[in-house]
Amino acid sequence: MTPKAFALIDGNSFYCSCERVFDPGIAHRPVIVLSNNDGCAVARTSEAKALGIKMGDPYFKIRDLCRAGRVAVYSSNYTLYGDMSRRMNAVYDQFATDVEIYSIDESFLDLSGYAPADRRELAQDLRSTVRKWTGVPTCVGIGPTKTLAKVANAIAKKELDLAGVCDLSDPVERAIRLDRFPVEDVWGVGRASTAKLAALGVNTAGDLTRLDPKLARKPLTVVGERIIHELRGMACLDLEMVTPQRKGIAVTRSFGRPVTTLDALLEAVSAYAFRAGEKLRRHGLAASHLTVFAHSNLFNGDAPFSASMTEGMIEASSDSLVLIAAASRGAQRLWRPGAKLAKAGVILDDLVRAENVPAALIGGRDREKAARMMAAIDAVNAKHGRGSVTSAAVGIRKAWQTKFEMRSPRYTTRVDELPAARTG
Amino acid sequence: MIVRNPKGVVLGDELLVPMFAHAICAGFPSPADDFLEDAVDVARLLITNAPATFLWRVDGASMTGVGIFDRDILVVDRSLEPRDGDVVVAIVDGERSLKRLTLGARPNLAFANSRMPVYELPDLVDVEIWGVVTWNLHRLRAIRR
Numbered sequence: 001m002t003p004k005a006f007a008l009i010d011g012n013s014f015y016c017s018c019e020r021v022f023d024p025g026i027a028h029r030p031v032i033v034l035s036n037n038d039g040c041a042v043a044r045t046s047e048a049k050a051l052g053i054k055m056g057d058p059y060f061k062i063r064d065l066c067r068a069g070r071v072a073v074y075s076s077n078y079t080l081y082g083d084m085s086r087r088m089n090a091v092y093d094q095f096a097t098d099v100e101i102y103s104i105d106e107s108f109l110d111l112s113g114y115a116p117a118d119r120r121e122l123a124q125d126l127r128s129t130v131r132k133w134t135g136v137p138t139c140v141g142i143g144p145t146k147t148l149a150k151v152a153n154a155i156a157k158k159e160l161d162l163a164g165v166c167d168l169s170d171p172v173e174r175a176i177r178l179d180r181f182p183v184e185d186v187w188g189v190g191r192a193s194t195a196k197l198a199a200l201g202v203n204t205a206g207d208l209t210r211l212d213p214k215l216a217r218k219p220l221t222v223v224g225e226r227i228i229h230e231l232r233g234m235a236c237l238d239l240e241m242v243t244p245q246r247k248g249i250a251v252t253r254s255f256g257r258p259v260t261t262l263d264a265l266l267e268a269v270s271a272y273a274f275r276a277g278e279k280l281r282r283h284g285l286a287a288s289h290l291t292v293f294a295h296s297n298l299f300n301g302d303a304p305f306s307a308s309m310t311e312g313m314i315e316a317s318s319d320s321l322v323l324i325a326a327a328s329r330g331a332q333r334l335w336r337p338g339a340k341l342a343k344a345g346v347i348l349d350d351l352v353r354a355e356n357v358p359a360a361l362i363g364g365r366d367r368e369k370a371a372r373m374m375a376a377i378d379a380v381n382a383k384h385g386r387g388s389v390t391s392a393a394v395g396i397r398k399a400w401q402t403k404f405e406m407r408s409p410r411y412t413t414r415v416d417e418l419p420a421a422r423t424g
Numbered sequence: 425m426i427v428r429n430p431k432g433v434v435l436g437d438e439l440l441v442p443m444f445a446h447a448i449c450a451g452f453p454s455p456a457d458d459f460l461e462d463a464v465d466v467a468r469l470l471i472t473n474a475p476a477t478f479l480w481r482v483d484g485a486s487m488t489g490v491g492i493f494d495r496d497i498l499v500v501d502r503s504l505e506p507r508d509g510d511v512v513v514a515i516v517d518g519e520r521s522l523k524r525l526t527l528g529a530r531p532n533l534a535f536a537n538s539r540m541p542v543y544e545l546p547d548l549v550d551v552e553i554w555g556v557v558t559w560n561l562h563r564l565r566a567i568r569r
Contacts, residue, residue, distance in 0.1 A: 024552070025518040090475035133476035133503045135554075412478060418497065421513045421522040423484035 004235045005111040005142060005169065007123060008149040009092065009130075011085075012137045012157070014105035015043035018084045019074050021135035022411045022419045026072040033074045034059050037254040038405060042076065075407035081105075083412045087134050095126050100239040108146055110239055116169055123165040142167040143174075146237045147230035150187040151178070151205060171233070178231065179206035188227050193219045205231055249287070251276045252345025258297070259341040265294060265331050267395035272346040273327035274390055277320030278381075280348065281374060284355070287348035288316040290323060292330030297342035305341070307334040316352050319370045320377070323348075324393050470559050476503035478555065480513055480522075487511070487522055496562045498522075500555035513554040525553070 011017055015033040020026055030047035034040065040058045041048075051069045053062055059073075066073050085104045092099045098110035109126075111119050123140040130138050141152025148168045155177060156166035168174040184194040186205050196219035202208050208216075209231045216224030226236045251272040259265050269292055280287060293308035309330035313322060327346050380389045409417035471477045482496040490511060492498070500513050508527040513520065516533070523533035533551070 024515040024520060024554070027518065087475040133473070135502065415479070415497070418479050418481040419520060420481045420483040421498070421520050423482060423486035423492070423494075423522045 003112075003144055005114070005116070005119060005144060006146050006149040006235075006239075007096075007109040007111050007119075007126075008102075008106060008141045008146070008153040009109065009123075009126065009138050010106040010153060011088065012139060013043055013045045014085075014136065015074075015076065015081055016045045016048075017136045018077070018081050019072070019408055021084070022080075023072075023408065030069055030071045031074070032066070032071055033076055034406070035076060037256065038075055039254065073406055075404040077404075077407050077410065079410040079413055080408065084134060084136060088130055088136060088138075091130050091133055092126070094129075095122065098239050108149065108239055111142065119169070120165055120167050123167070124163070127164050137164075139164045140166075142169060144169060144233045145230040145235040146239075147187050147227060148174070148233065151181055151185075151231075154185055155181065174233070175206065178209060179204050181205040183208050186227060186231070188223050189220065193224075248347060248349035248351065249276050249279050249285075250345060250347045251279070252293075252343065252347075254343045255341065258302070259294075259344070260339070262332070262335045262337075264395075265335060265341060265344060266328050266393065268344055269294075269327040269331045269346055270324045270391060270393035270395070272344070273323040274320045274394055276346050276348055277318055277323045277374070278378065278386075280318035280351070280354075281378060284353060285351040286316040286318045286354045287323070287351055288313055289348075289350065290326045290330065291347040291349075292327050292334060292344070293347070294331070294334060294339075294341045294344035296340050302340045302342075303338070305336060305339040307336070309334045316354075317370075318354055319374055321370070321391060324391055328393065470499050470561075472558075473501055473503045476555075477501050477558075480557075482522060482560075484522075487524075490524065491562070492522070492557075492560050493562060496560050498557045499559040499561070501558050502555040504556040504558070506553050506556050511557040513557065515550075515552040515554055517550050520554070522557070 013031070016031040019031060019033065028047075030051055030053075031045045032041045032048045032053060033043040035042045038059055040056050041053055041062065042055070044053050044055065048069075048071055051065060051071065053065065053071070065071070081104060085101075088105075089099060089101055089107055092107055092109055096109040096111060097113070100108040102108055111122065114122055119142055123142060127138050127140060130136060139153055139156040141149045141154070141156050142165070143149040143152050152166040152168045155168075156162050156164055159166070166177075168177060181204055183189055183197055183202055183204055184191060186208065189197070189208075197203070197208070200211065200215065200219065202211055208228060211228060213225040213228045216228055218224075220227060229236050253268070253272070255268070259268065273290070276287075276290075289310055289312045291308055291310045293306075295306035296302045296304055298304065298306075311326040311330045313326055317323065323346075331344075377389045381387065409419070411417060411419045478500050480498040480500050482492055482494055482498060485494050487493075492511065498513070504510075506512055506525050506527075508525065510525045512523060512525050512533075514523045514525075514533055515521075516523075521533075526532045526534055
């Protein structure tokens with residue numbers, strides 16, 4: 001058996017880089033992207049990091065710093081980032097037959113079929129193709145296991161003289177680099193286990209490779225042994241080419257401003273239930289019960305309120321109207337007058353494949369008719385944009401809607417939001 | 425030279441325009457059946473490398489000389505190497521602009537409108553070619569309001 005070789009490629013400050021592709025005016029300025037509801041910084045360019053902006057910093061705390069440092073600040077534009085991610089993965093498909101999309105900006109490639117001496121050049125070729133075709137800069141880490149590919153990628157990011165590619169295939173070079181790599185940055189090592197590992201004298205990834213795998217169980221639970229084997233170069237994890245069937249679907253949002261009426265809450269959970277139905281149908285799944293939750297802001301001194309209700313349905317369904325009815329029942333049951341809600345959500349678990357749903361004896365619906373209507377709604381929304389057709393329960397004004405005040409245009413997916421080139 | 429194993433480029437949603445208006449035929453089979461081909465896919469015609477292709481909107485009337493008008497939609501392919509005479513989306517000092525590229529003694533970017541003065545690229549300007557324009561989508565029928 002030939003030894004395995006994995007590559008991990010990811011976008012540098014991915015969300016910020018997507019913004020820079022279409023807004024070249026910010027090429028040399030610090031850029032940050034905020035989480036949902038403009039809460040906190042979730043992506044930062046190196047210039048923004050140099051200003052002292054940390055991952056997860058709440059925006060209200062760094063607003064003055066951003067202004068003073070001429071930081072370009074964006075609300076998250078997941079439509080754009082998702083489309084750019086899709087394009088990048090289409091490029092990866094040209095370089096490797098087996099690609100695992102690990103997250104929106106990270107993919108594992110199986111490079112086992114390439115000669116070891118060619119891999120570094122291939123990775124450079126991959127980086128420059130992605131850069132040219134999509135505009136997004138990337139880094140590549142290569143190793144005989146996925147865990148080592150992750151380590152290599154982190155090293156490629158930090159050490160600029162590596163020109164964006166780090167290959168840990170060679171055992172001698174690997175040993176040197178692992179001895180300099182902090183153990184808390186290893187994939188799967190949590191912050192809590194770092195202290196326990198330090199007590200065992202384990203401070204670097206190199207130290208961890210020399211630890212008896214059985215001793216690792218205590219600080220690192222059962223995955224500890226696997227991490228050590230992977231760091232030693234024995235592959236325990238293969239590419240996950242097929243997304244496992246989703247066990248649950250959740251649609252949750254923070255409100256743009258506090259929700260203080262039952263009507264507004266009903267509108268919001270109806271919108272979430274409608275969206276959850278779209279997700280179910282896309283995956284060919286159905287849910288037999290639905291949980292609604294809502295809570296107040298737990299940090300600002302508002303009267304604490306937190307509640308959730310689970311509603312069963314007569315038969316498992318992916319019909320948005322059935323889900324809206326269940327979500328509305330749940331919201332009515334959990335509502336307390338006087339509550340100031342900061343966030344609410346709809347959660348579906350215990351999902352089944354839609355074709356395996358047993359029909360109810362009494363009270364079942366005409367499923368074919370409902371399925372045709374949902375398919376028609378999905379088709380219209382696919383063509384004219386999400387939300388073109390929805391249930392009236394969702395409301396029109398949507399005062400509760402999440403804030404995206406500084407979101408850039410959806411350049412690649414909306415004809416009315418295309419980037420403009422001046423001819424003058 | 426590294427040999428890659430490409431899977432080919434995947435296009436997005438395909439918009440199919442049938443080449444044959446093939447009516448339902450209850451009696452004899454249509455004599456055209458043997459000549460049926462795949463439908464023409466407009467997206468496939470306009471987009472040869474989907475992951476690298478983006479649509480842009482024209483803003484301004486300085487490129488009418490090459491048939492590009494205000495508000496037209498451009499198909500821009502980032503994967504192409506710019507050639508002499510190409511219309512390109514260029515980033516000039518951080519501004520997104522549409523220009524014609526000339527590769528003479530020194531590369532230059534020009535307008536394509538006879539009434540406009542020839543645009544000479546200043547020496548110390550920061551220029552990046554964002555992508556090469558391959559098609560211009562110009563609507564001829566006015567939209568009734």
